[in-house]
Amino acid sequence: MKRVCMLALPEALASSVSIPLEMMSAADTIHGLRQHRRQRQLQLDIVAERIEPLPMTAGISLTPTTSLDQVAESSLVFIPALWGNPRAAVRRHARMVDWLQQQYQQGATFCSVGTGSYFLAEAGLLDDRTATTHWRYFDDFSREYPRVNLQRKRFITHQDRLYCTGSVNAVRDVMLHFVEVLFDAQIADEVARHFTHELKRSFEALLLATDQKNSHHDEQIIKVQEWLQKHYAESINLTEVAQRFGLNSRTFNRRFRLAAGKTPMQYLQEVRVDQARELLKQSNLSIAEIAFAVAYQDVSYFTGLFKRLQGVTPNAYRRLVRNKVFNVHQEG
Numbered sequence: 652m653k654r655v656c657m658l659a660l661p662e663a664l665a666s667s668v669s670i671p672l673e674m675m676s677a678a679d680t681i682h683g684l685r686q687h688r689r690q691r692q693l694q695l696d697i698v699a700e701r702i703e704p705l706p707m708t709a710g711i712s713l714t715p716t717t718s719l720d721q722v723a724e725s726s727l728v729f730i731p732a733l734w735g736n737p738r739a740a741v742r743r744h745a746r747m748v749d750w751l752q753q754q755y756q757q758g759a760t761f762c763s764v765g766t767g768s769y770f771l772a773e774a775g776l777l778d779d780r781t782a783t784t785h786w787r788y789f790d791d792f793s794r795e796y797p798r799v800n801l802q803r804k805r806f807i808t809h810q811d812r813l814y815c816t817g818s819v820n821a822v823r824d825v826m827l828h829f830v831e832v833l834f835d836a837q838i839a840d841e842v843a844r845h846f847t848h849e850l851k852r853s854f855e856a857l858l859l860a861t862d863q864k865n866s867h868h869d870e871q872i873i874k875v876q877e878w879l880q881k882h883y884a885e886s887i888n889l890t891e892v893a894q895r896f897g898l899n900s901r902t903f904n905r906r907f908r909l910a911a912g913k914t915p916m917q918y919l920q921e922v923r924v925d926q927a928r929e930l931l932k933q934s935n936l937s938i939a940e941i942a943f944a945v946a947y948q949d950v951s952y953f954t955g956l957f958k959r960l961q962g963v964t965p966n967a968y969r970r971l972v973r974n975k976v977f978n979v980h981q982e983g
Contacts, residue, residue: 653726659699663731667705667764678830762814772796788810869910933971
């Protein structure tokens with residue numbers, strides 16, 4: 652059984668503890684219902700320095716389920732967002748910094764919410780690594796931790812089992828990624844339907860869900876990928892995209908292939924087909940309307956591309972996934 656810990660601190664944002672806890676609990680419950688098992692797959696804990704009620708923001712009180720001393724090993728740890736001066740909080744909770752160092756050495760994955768990244772930086776875990784934090788503290792964070800590669804334009808970063816989000820809202824996308832890793836994509840989609848107003852997971856969640864073997868740290872190419880994720884529905888000239896990011900076509904294609912393991916055109920096609928898959932699953936749009944929605948005017952070309960990448964035609968894919976979803980609900 653994997654142990655997932657939500658750290659709790661006085662005056663932390665309660666939502667930065669409750670959102671990860673509730674989404675992970677929902678995923679575990681859905682998994683149990685689908686597998687017809689009562690036993691949970693995750694041990695979920697709220698962890699603090701002592702087991703006593705903690706005053707959070709907005710007058711909310713939170714009681715931890717266990718203490719730092721009682722957690723010898725964990726799989727996944729969330730560090731909450733702090734209200735007020737994060738450096739002062741870090742100084743007051745040096746024991747938590749030491750605990751984080753120990754857990755990381757033992758193989759735990761961390762996710763900080765907002766200014767919770769100060770704890771990871773203080774532990775030295777973000778040195779020479781990519782990170783982000785709440786926008787209000789960008790300058791302070793850079794002065795305090797100059798060795799961290801702070802990304803001011805990104806809401807989510809991840810490198811070497813260290814995830815950072817710039818806000819409480821962004822942690823939702825990371826949660827969907829973790830749910831897919833710990834369970835599967837169908838459960839992640841189900842959790843998304845319960846906790847978000849969107850019919851599909853966001854661009855950030857889809858980007859995080861890419862195969863870890865193909866992950867990379869070329870920040871310029873990551874920015875290109877994010878741009879393609881947001882503009883896939885438009886007519887895109889890749890030469891102009893290269894120019895937009897200050898690269899000539901030859902350098903752009905070389906760096907993209909080196910970083911992502913595929914050409915920019917192949918990546919764009921995969922993004923569009925992924926979006927088409929979601930529309931086939933979630934909407935009643937015709938194949939022609941879906942093709943148009945992902946920037947393909949030629950339905951025959953779209954159908955051929957979809958079949959080449961997915962192994963089945965769009966119509967066959969729709970029948971397959973809808974029958975599967977129907978059967979799951981029937982069994983539940």
